[in-house]
Amino acid sequence: MLEKIYKGIAWCLAWGDKKQPQFDISILEKMYKATEENQIPPEAQPIIDKVQKLQDIDNYFPGKITDLRDGKYGELWDEKTPIGLVYGGATKIKQYVFEAAKLTDIRGASAILDKINLVDLPEFFEPGTKSRKWLDEQRNFPGLSQALISELVVYSTGGNILVFCPAAFVDDLANAIEKRYTEETLTANSCAVGSTFRLLEIRFGLLRENIENTPWLDWYKQNCQDKLVESYFRLSERKTDQEKRENFQNRKSFNELTSKLAALFNQRRNGNDDVNNNRPSRKYPPMFETHPYMRRDEGDRRIAVMQTDLPNNPYYSEVLARKHLVGQITKRDSRQSWYDRGGFDWKLDKKDRENLKSWGDKFEDFLKKEGKQESYNPEFHKLEAARSLRELGNIYNGFIAYIYADGNNMGGYIQKIKTPEEYQKFSKDIFEATERSVYFALAEHLHPHQLKNLTDPDNENRNDGWIHPFEILTIGGDDVMLIVPANKALEIAKTIGERFEEILAKKKGYEPEKSTYDPAEIHRYAKEPPNENKSSLSMSTGVLITAEDTPVYYAQNLTEQLLKSAKKRAKKLKEQNYLGGTIDFLSLKSVTMVSSNIEEFRKEGLIKERGSKLKLYAAPYTLHEIGGLIESVKALKESKFPKSQIYQTRSFLEKGKNTAILNYRYFRARLESKDKQEILRSEFEDVWCAAKTNGGNIAPWMYDEEEKLYETIWREIVDIYEFIELGSREQGVGSREVGESGSFING
Structure with a gap:
């Protein structure tokens, strides 16, 4: 029998190339419901036989194109009925999600997009659903829904959707996808494109007329x-x-078809008109006029349409009102009556609200399924989501961390996907691995937090309440965006990367081409370095540790730069057969530390010529190195290395290699006992700073033979010193930690 995807392909062939099906709809329904060969209507049997033959093609690939015609696949060669393929999704997502400054609005924007991606668009293909009824409305696309069945969907995760459809409905379905985004969000950018292909092209790529x-x-x-x-x-x-x-x-496989759609997608997203001019132009994305003398909303972006009775009586445009309402729904905030008083047409019924399940709810479902509720929440407190960044900052001294992770080697892997069912499996596997790795990391490193010492008018009544100590902004495909407490950020990022590889390693098809590598060429941390690739795919991650009041859009921009830096490192290490994850991070104790570009900041400010070329940082790191960095900070704390001397050693780095070595050795020799010195020697000097030509070390430096320079992890040790704990997860909430540059922000 036909697999699910091929059942959808057979449906497209049976429908034909017109908007009216070539067979009576009852025949199509019988074919769709048939489970055995003798139940298939005689009219549809030849179509089923052709699709079955396409499905049964395994590793066959003809040496000459005419072999397809002259061999057993001749009837596929003769099939002329085109099959539609549509690809679409949201674009410029961060622009829509992060244009608001408040956590509730950010969460709401992300949840609206998730609802469209994971619920609304797949519902186009499910009878009796709300989105299906929306399609049938006269102002939308009447007649489209009857041509759609669930088996047409290849994937609909990660903010994108890829689906088959009867050829005559390609433009209608692409328009419906774009319209759904616009109608639900008003301003989010989206794009959808489609084309038609012949049956044989699904297996052997693009063919000429x-x-x-x-x-x-x-x-x-x-x-x-x-x-x-x-x-x-x-x-x-x-x-x-x-x-x-x-x-x-x-x-020359199904991959070539998706590549063509990707090219069409980029053209349309950039504002170019459809080649055949069959569709509305996308040159002018959704926007609302503003006026210099009219009240604008809280984001100062659009004309306000109402003033709410929420704390501080904010003004909302309809775009912002929708985001805030959905943000309240996902965090179980009952103060929603303000929206009804606004007189908006956009409403959410009970089913919609159920579909707006927050990532926190999904995390709790994961805990129950995995039996981890007691380890994560031993007292079984009733938990809510954090309502603001200040509440997340309340967990650790007013500091939070942004984590942005993205998959590595995805493009190379996709290049080898040859069939629609492989695409479907790949999408499902990656989404599952990404989601579960995040949940595992959060459950392993975090525990519920009780709010204390909140004084702001909009959250002072939240004191003594228990919250989840994180915010999942989005999990889409191989993308992850989180906000977590600053003191657990690097550990969480490391665990996400490790779990992602472990989960995929257990699935078929993700075996690495190169199973081993030379650890001496990859890892600068020499303690028990691994030398095996777990999976052909991995994750790179950017981590920004910053104060709770850092502007969100600015923080997101820096985190994205850190991610790009980590991916650049991963790409370089891949040349040496390392396929694992990488992490780049930055600790900001004041917003003005980096004006805009991290790469330029490091190049201009942290690379010096002092006889030798000195690089005063070592990021990005491999996952193994991040674990070593954390252990070295713990060793430094355990050795009772005076904090003032830690900062002073950092200041000596700029004065030259020998000066820094001499001062480090002097300060280490002054430690109170040889046991303390031994901790530092074994956990920092020997594992990071071993000399290349003898048995000694050049602490606090490492020598990079490829770049011919000296680099050091000491600066990054200082940056994260306050955010790494020796053992217990407990810490004094609201306490002040004083560092070299002044007092930390109080939570």
């Missing part, structure tokens, strides 16, 4: 060194006939 004229393997072998051919097929270094064949075969 006259299939026999399609450039095929023999042509590729002759032209693979051409720059254009090399750019299109990639991996030009492959030279044997077998390698060339594999390279060509990887490209």
